[in-house]
Amino acid sequence: MLFPRSWFGLFNWIEHTSYGTMIRDSIWQFAAIEAVHLLALAVIGGAVLIVDLRLLGWTLRRQPVKQIARDAEPFLLGSLFMMLLTGYLLMASLAASKYYVNLAFQLKMIFLLLAIVFTFTVRRWLIYKDDTEINPAIAKIVAIVSVLLWSGVGIMGRGIGFY
Amino acid sequence: MSSFLSFLRWLQETPASVGIRESTWTYPVIESVHVLGLCLFLGFALLWDLRLLNVTLRRVPVSDVQARVMPWTNVGFVLMVISGALLFYEEPVRFYGNIFFRLKLVALVLAGLNAAIFHFFTAGKRLIEWDSSPVSPASAKTAGYISLFLWACIVVFGRFIAYNWFDPLVQ
Numbered sequence: 001m002l003f004p005r006s007w008f009g010l011f012n013w014i015e016h017t018s019y020g021t022m023i024r025d026s027i028w029q030f031a032a033i034e035a036v037h038l039l040a041l042a043v044i045g046g047a048v049l050i051v052d053l054r055l056l057g058w059t060l061r062r063q064p065v066k067q068i069a070r071d072a073e074p075f076l077l078g079s080l081f082m083m084l085l086t087g088y089l090l091m092a093s094l095a096a097s098k099y100y101v102n103l104a105f106q107l108k109m110i111f112l113l114l115a116i117v118f119t120f121t122v123r124r125w126l127i128y129k130d131d132t133e134i135n136p137a138i139a140k141i142v143a144i145v146s147v148l149l150w151s152g153v154g155i156m157g158r159g160i161g162f163y
Numbered sequence: 164m165s166s167f168l169s170f171l172r173w174l175q176e177t178p179a180s181v182g183i184r185e186s187t188w189t190y191p192v193i194e195s196v197h198v199l200g201l202c203l204f205l206g207f208a209l210l211w212d213l214r215l216l217n218v219t220l221r222r223v224p225v226s227d228v229q230a231r232v233m234p235w236t237n238v239g240f241v242l243m244v245i246s247g248a249l250l251f252y253e254e255p256v257r258f259y260g261n262i263f264f265r266l267k268l269v270a271l272v273l274a275g276l277n278a279a280i281f282h283f284f285t286a287g288k289r290l291i292e293w294d295s296s297p298v299s300p301a302s303a304k305t306a307g308y309i310s311l312f313l314w315a316c317i318v319v320f321g322r323f324i325a326y327n328w329f330d331p332l333v334q
Contacts, residue, residue, distance in 0.1 A: 031326050035319040038201070042318065045202020046210050050232070059231045063223050071219045151199060158195045 002106040012096040020092035030093055037086040041154070043079035047072040048119075048150055051127055055143035057136070065134060069127040080116075104159030111152035118149055171255040183253040190253060197246040204239025205314055207232055212314075215307035217299050224294035262329045267320035274313040281306040 014020055023029045053059040054068045091099045099105045126134065126142050174180060183189045213219045214228050251258050258264045285302045293299065299307075 027328070031323060035322045038198075038318050038322050039315055041198070042201050042205035042209060042314075044206075045199075046206025049203060049206055049235075050210060053235065059235060060223060060227065061231075062227065067222060068220075071221070071223075075219065154199045154202070155195050158191065158198050162191045 001101070002103070002110065003100060008096065008100060011100040014092050015095040015097065017092060019089065020095060023089060023093035030090065033086050033089050037083065037090065040079045040082035040086065043075055044083060044150075047075040047079060048146060052143040052146050055127070055139040057140075064131050065127055065139070066130065076119075099160075102160055102163050104156045104163045108153055108156035108160065111149055111156055115146075115149035115153055118145060168256070168259065171259050174252065174255045180252050180255070183249065190250075193246050193249045193253075196242065197250060200239055200242040200246060201318070202239075204236060204243050205318070207236040207239060208314060209311065211236065212307040212310045215299055215303045217304075226290045226294050229290055258324070261324050261327075263320045263323040263326075267317055267324065270313050270316045270320060274310060274317065277306060277309045277313065281310075 015024075023033065050059070051065070051069050051072050054061075054063075054065055060068060091105070123142050123146055126139065183193070210219060210232060211228060214221075214223070214225060220228055251264075281303070285300075285306055293303070
């Protein structure tokens with residue numbers, strides 16, 4: 001158990017909100033929101049990977065990192081927003097009785113926090129530099145950390161269903 | 164069709180299929196590969212479609228996107244087909260009887276046709292000519308829109324396979 005006991009009340013409250021109850025009681029709403037969550041996953045996957053593979057020097061080497069990062073940014077932000085919104089709604093449907101006690105979900109939230117912080121601090125600082133100022137070794141480390149953190153989010157997310 | 168069903172029943176009882184079904188870890192691992200592979204395959208396929216629509220990577224020549232991004236899409240595609248085939252192999256009878264699995268296959272065939280028509284007829288060797296043009300030709304845009312729509316359907320149908328709302332079409 002990674003979440004503090006004091007959070008249970010909050011999760012319980014979320015589960016009993018009108019939207020939490022509505023999604024839980026519906027046959028199809030959870031599935032529909034899951035489908036949107038997956039569509040956003042494809043978009044965020046593309047937006048993250050295109051920049052990380054560029055940092056590794058594995059794609060689009062003739063274009064500056066900064067240019068790829070700028071192109072990917074609206075898709076990263078838009079899909080992250082959709083992921084958080086749909087993810088919150090999915091979680092709300094069984095917040096206290098399932099997610100609060102699910103170890104995979106708890107680990108997912110830790111990976112998610114780390115991935116978001118890393119993406120908007122270290123990675124962001126690096127990818128908006130000019131190519132000449134980017135140290136290739138640091139670029140590779142940042143790309144690998146980024147892929148590992150986001151993979152952790154994805155793997156733990158898939159793990160929720162098997163816990 | 165019933166001989167096809169008996170083939171699937173036989174397939175389901177092959178030792179490897181039983182093994183995947185009964186193992187604690189094999190199925191979740193294959194499914195995770197299938198879901199994370201979505202990021203590489205579909206994430207990059209969407210970038211390609213959106214490039215055709217002139218929405219993103221506009222300063223990257225179309226031929227460059229094809230040469231540098233497409234190979235990764237293909238790697239992702241192979242990953243998706245292998246993991247997807249293994250997921251089917253684990254429980255072929257249920258998949259065969261699932262309406263969303265059937266719809267997903269139909270949409271996959273249509274997406275394949277759309278890609279083939281684009282590749283062999285619409286684009287052909289004209290990609291280089293498009294590099295310098297500020298707007299995509301209408302035919303390229305149409306292919307992009309159709310592809311986006313079909314892949315969205317494929318993801319939605321794929322997710323819905325897990326739900327047994329209309330099972331069983333066959334028992």
